[in-house]
Amino acid sequence: MKSSIWFLAVTVLFCLCLRGKGQLRADYYASSCPNLSKVVWREVFKALQNEMRMGASLLRLHFHDCFVNGCDGSILLDGSDSEKFAPPNLNSARGFEVIDTIKAAVENECNGIVSCADIVAISARDSVLLSGGRPWTVLLGRRDGLVSNQTGAANGLPSPFDSLDVIISKFAAVGLSTTDVVTLSGAHTIGRARCALFNNRLFNFSGTGAADPTLDSSLASQLQSLCPQNGDGNVTTPLDQSSIDFFDNHYFNNLINNKGVLSSDQTLFSGDAATTTSTRTLVQIYGSNSGLFFSQFGSSMVKMGNISPLTGNAGEVRKNCRVVNSS
Ligand code: HEM
Ligand SMILES: *[C@@H]1O[C@H](CO)[C@@H](O)[C@H](O)[C@H]1NC(C)=O
Ligand SMILES: *[C@@H]1O[C@H](CO)[C@@H](O)[C@H](O)[C@H]1NC(C)=O
Ligand SMILES: *[C@@H]1O[C@H](CO)[C@@H](O)[C@H](O)[C@H]1NC(C)=O
Ligand SMILES: *[C@@H]1O[C@H](CO)[C@@H](O)[C@H](O)[C@H]1NC(C)=O
Numbered sequence: 312m313k314s315s316i317w318f319l320a321v322t323v324l325f326c327l328c329l330r331g332k333g334q335l336r337a338d339y340y341a342s343s344c345p346n347l348s349k350v351v352w353r354e355v356f357k358a359l360q361n362e363m364r365m366g367a368s369l370l371r372l373h374f375h376d377c378f379v380n381g382c383d384g385s386i387l388l389d390g391s392d393s394e395k396f397a398p399p400n401l402n403s404a405r406g407f408e409v410i411d412t413i414k415a416a417v418e419n420e421c422n423g424i425v426s427c428a429d430i431v432a433i434s435a436r437d438s439v440l441l442s443g444g445r446p447w448t449v450l451l452g453r454r455d456g457l458v459s460n461q462t463g464a465a466n467g468l469p470s471p472f473d474s475l476d477v478i479i480s481k482f483a484a485v486g487l488s489t490t491d492v493v494t495l496s497g498a499h500t501i502g503r504a505r506c507a508l509f510n511n512r513l514f515n516f517s518g519t520g521a522a523d524p525t526l527d528s529s530l531a532s533q534l535q536s537l538c539p540q541n542g543d544g545n546v547t548t549p550l551d552q553s554s555i556d557f558f559d560n561h562y563f564n565n566l567i568n569n570k571g572v573l574s575s576d577q578t579l580f581s582g583d584a585a586t587t588t589s590t591r592t593l594v595q596i597y598g599s600n601s602g603l604f605f606s607q608f609g610s611s612m613v614k615m616g617n618i619s620p621l622t623g624n625a626g627e628v629r630k631n632c633r634v635v636n637s638s
């Protein structure tokens with residue numbers, strides 16, 4: 312009897328410690344910043360009111376943060392070593408000023424309590440919700456990292472020119488599955504892509520003298536006039552031409568109709584690698600079942616948000632998302 316009480320007490324203490332230290336949880340700021348979610352929601356709402364695309368940009372920031380040194384706000388740091396200058400982010404990642412505005416509003420509400428990494432995670436969820444998607448519970452308690460890892464960003468983030476196998480291995484390197492690749496690629500139901508990232512598909516694809524055969528011919532000619540050879544590579548087009556700025560499952564139906572904009576999108580359905588068999592099936596399932604896509608997207612976002620978080624006394628809670636506190 313006595314020993315079982317001791318066993319219980321030790322177990323409870325152990326669990327409390329684990330909870331306090333290693334893991335993210337939904338109610339992390341419940342007493343230290345009870346109005347956090349309201350403040351972030353209000354600021355994201357304002358940002359999207361000003362520019363609907365910002366929802367896509369904030370969602371992508373969380374992804375690009377998490378894949379490099381974990382979800383630690385490292386993408387937000389300025390400086391010559393910044394991840395902002397790595398190829399996947401240069402002239403591409405956006406929303407930094409909006410994060411500054413949200414951070415200022417949060418600091419005003421609860422000074423020095425909430426990490427930048429958590430603000431990015433909540434903003435991503437609110438962006439999806441305000442764009443027409445379904446909510447998920449964001450786990451919190453991440454601390455901010457002390458370094459921005461430019462080579463990590465250059466090597467770890469997937470490129471639209473990567474093969475499906477390479478993309479799958481980059482996701483696997485951070486603990487995400489092939490299912491997560493397909494599910495999270497559904498984020499491309501909102502946002503824009505620049506000509507430079509898909510114009511290799513338009514004129515002389517792989518030296519064939521013609522457009523990519525897995526690109527619908529009417530979309531190909533539309534994109535050819537938007538992105539002429541030797542034109543401005545920064546011109547953008549919606550990733551989901553059928554419902555711009557609206558978070559739905561049309562992305563998957565686009566792929567089924569050869570209307571994926573990026574090569575890395577279309578390959579989930581049309582690739583010839585053995586791995587495509589499983590991704591193609593999932594594309595078809597999500598294309599006909601938006602409810603399943605929405606719920607799986609939430610689960611995969613929680614999983615992505617859990618990539619190597621700094622917790623406990625690791626890292627810090629940055630005062631200014633652009634610089635570490637000591638500097
Ligand atoms: C599977 C591998 C992925 C590749 C190769 C990829 C690649 C890209 C590229 C090339 C762009 C356009 C960038 C530009 O025009 O400068 C883009 C945009 C975007 N990506 Fe991805 N992406 C991937 C996965 C993801 C994931 C996992 C998410 C989020 C969960 C995401 C969210 C977005 C969003 C929302 C945009 C539009 C951003 C905006 O309009 O500002 N992507 N992606
Ligand atoms: C939270 O916001 C409400 C108003 O929306 C305010 O009345 C309340 O004092 C705030 N709580 C804290 C702890 O700041
Ligand atoms: C940067 O990321 C790479 C993984 O690509 C990792 O091996 C390296 O330790 C990271 N560097 C720092 C300073 O965090
Ligand atoms: C297409 O690319 C191939 C190889 O890069 C080249 O030999 C060929 O001349 C190009 N064709 C056209 C029409 O530009
Ligand atoms: C996009 O614009 C930036 C400057 O805003 C320029 O440095 C860069 O070369 C452009 N990229 C492409 C692909 O045209």
